[in-house]
Amino acid sequence: MSGSILVVGGGFSGVTAAVEAAEMGYDVYIVEKESYLGGRVAQLNKYFPKLCPPTCGLEINFRRIKTNPKITFYTMAEVESVSGGPGNFSVQVKVNPRYTTPQCNNCVPGAEAVTTEVPNEFNFGMDMRKPLYMPNPMAFPNQCVLDASAVSSGDGQKIKAAMPPGHIDLDQKPEILNLNVGAIIMATGWNPYDATKIDNLCFGKYENIVTNMMVERMASPSGPTGGKIVRPSDKEEPKTVGFVQCAGSRDENHLRYCSYICCMATLKQTLYLREQSEDVEVYIFYIDIRSPGERYEKFYKKVKEDPKVHLIKGKVAEVRGGSSPGGVVLVAEDIIGGGKIEKEVDLAVLATGMQPTGATIQIPGIEYNSDGFVVPKEGIIPCGCAKRPIDVVSSAQSATAAALKAVQTLVRRAG
């Protein structure tokens, strides 16, 4: 029997579950596939309920991890298999090399030594990065990463020579760890639904159609446009913006469920746009606005009162190029006003939903439902968006509950 807990996924949910379980006195391992902890929240500009930057919630948790010897975390790590049962799981984990050492936290000399650039995945490819990079400005751990492709291309040697001795280690190899744990908390979160799959919304066909997560990155001071929401075609601030709600969500052909956050994300992003420009007009095409709870409803009402914000009840059925350079026309049935509405905007934003990562990558030994959400079992406890699409506050609550359930498994099995 093992007295340890494994948390798979180091986003807000995973980090919360780990800290809660460790502070109850249990040994916890976090296995995170990216090179940093924080998950999708790290990519947001500001987040509800307080509309503070991601640092405000994440850094407190990072500090709790740093100071708690009961937590061991692995980044760039993936669970390869799970066997056994409650109280006694055997888990195989692969930790991929970072090719840097812990003191490597300033990439500049190495990055400047090579000309190679690759699309920056943290910013959804809206800018480029060098093969030696810091994953994001608040990265935890604060350690650079060197792409495996650079190691094999020869850029690795140039980067190593430009960096202080001991910062780059080109000989690192993947490591296999075998963990014995009593319970597993699945906090593997979500990915943005792939907008290219929604044919009628033409993402990728017209340059000035972006997704809501791209807007989060543009709005962020550390993002690809230094905090400005612009049209990709000419980098100008848009004067008219159209939001397409339920882009993929509540649709039998894509995500069958409501993604919970998209209405609130759009209202938040409307605020970003209105703070950016006094003149911008925002058009929100929706099926119905979902703003659960008193706080969110209040926020909705506030945004709705703005005369520059136009809410149109109607699902966008068609998108086509407009008459102005770079313009995009959104076509919908106006349920309240009546008739067909065709609105040309400078920038269209697809409010794409949250799809569980289990829809694309599944861990052998873990059960998923047909949408990709983790199915709970004794000793295997999903939380956050691995369980259902929810906001950060609800993710933290479900993570705390998952920590308690994991501890109960250990106590029950030990007894």
Ligand SMILES: Cc1cc2nc3c(=O)[nH]c(=O)nc-3n(C[C@H](O)[C@H](O)[C@H](O)COP(=O)(O)OP(=O)(O)OC[C@H]3O[C@@H](n4cnc5c(N)ncnc54)[C@H](O)[C@@H]3O)c2cc1C
């Ligand atoms: C446009 C938009 C705006 C939003 N704005 C807000 C907001 O203002 N306020 C709010 O409350 N919520 C907001 N949300 C929702 C918020 O992002 C989620 O509630 C939150 O990310 C859930 O955290 P999580 O830890 O469950 O998942 P994630 O943030 O997705 O974290 C999951 C982690 O698990 C890792 N992982 C995945 N698979 C594996 C694997 N197999 N092995 C190891 N690691 C793995 C991932 O790399 C990631 O680090 C927004 C969502 C969208 C789409």
